[in-house]
Amino acid sequence: MHRRHFLYLGTASGLASMSVIGAFGAPPSSAAAGTFAVMRSKAEWKEMLSTLQYKVMREKGTECAGSSPLDKNYAAGTYHCRGCDLALYPSKTKYESRTGWPSFYRSSPNAICTKADHKLFAVRTEVHCRRCGSHLGHVFGDGPTLTGKPHCLNGVSLEFKAA
Helix, strand or coil: CCCHHHHHHHHHHHHHHHHHHHHHCCCCCCCCCCCCCCCHHHHHHHHHHHHHHHHHHHHHHCCCCCCCCHCCCCCEEEEEECCCCCEEEEEEECCCCCCCCEEECCCCCCCCCEEEECCCHHCEEEECCCCCCEEEECCCCCCCCCCCCCCCEEEEEEEEEEE
């Protein structure tokens, strides 16, 4: 058997397994399912958000690491949900994680909800806004913070309001 046969066989196996995963896997990702205090139609969300904001907040996308100016913002204030203006994280809980995303070690009380995210062949903990369901980012278990659970968030999901 030649190397190209192994290549063809490997490619065919990969495509077959992807189609099986697609047929029986989870439906396409979208913002947290459920009923929230702030509900908008898809058209309303698209009208109020940029293309990237919509992709991240409503379709669970991720902005490029290092692209958000909020990653390097250490002014006193509060980070709010861009979708509904709920106060999510006080600036005193923000720290430099060196991940390229704004990172916090604790949210404001009753501001966020979490759920298991099975995307990318690993279970992660997704963070979304309690009031509108917008995707914010993920909580990881490897942080050198007070809680050991850094909240790495997409800056496009947040608005900073200075104190």
